Amino acid sequence: MTDLNEMVRSTMRLVSSEMLARGVAVQLRLSRDPLTVNADVRQLQQVLLNLVINAADAMADEDTRRLTIAAGLGDGDRRVLSVSDTGPGLPEGLRDSPFKPFATSKAQGMGLGLSISQSIAERHGGTLRFASSTSEGARVELALPAP
Numbered sequence: 001m002t003d004l005n006e007m008v009r010s011t012m013r014l015v016s017s018e019m020l021a022r023g024v025a026v027q028l029r030l031s032r033d034p035l036t037v038n039a040d041v042r043q044l045q046q047v048l049l050n051l052v053i054n055a056a057d058a059m060a061d062e063d064t065r066r067l068t069i070a071a072g073l074g075d076g077d078r079r080v081l082s083v084s085d086t087g088p089g090l091p092e093g094l095r096d097s098p099f100k101p102f103a104t105s106k107a108q109g110m111g112l113g114l115s116i117s118q119s120i121a122e123r124h125g126g127t128l129r130f131a132s133s134t135s136e137g138a139r140v141e142l143a144l145p146a147p
Contacts, residue, residue: 058087
């Protein structure tokens with residue numbers, strides 16, 4: 001069993017100096033109550049790290065670099081973890097298939113991070129989707145079933 005709130009806190013401690021160096025202000029909006037899921041904490045950390053680094057990369061040329069990570073209850077018995085940024089949003093060429101392997105807008109990227117992250121979500125009975133991808137930023141949601 002994994003508490004999403006604690007997983008977020010511990011993962012963000014790992015990258016806090018990186019976010020500071022990149023000028024990214026991080027805001028956590030976590031549930032007051034535990035959000036338990038039946039999932040491998042290391043795999044969830046991999047998903048969160050991928051989403052956080054993608055967001056930081058997307059905001060590199062922005063004046064305002066704000067990353068918001070929220071965890072709460074979703075529809076039914078779902079627990080939802082969202083990562084929102086103030087970057088340019090999902091590039092138009094990726095909007096139809098952002099999770100397709102080797103699809104990337106990064107010069108140095110391999111295009112596997114989102115595909116792997118989606119596979120991890122699905123292996124845990126969950127989903128990973130872009131909830132918003134406008135020119136005002138992107139929001140990605142990981143939804144997982146309650147145990």
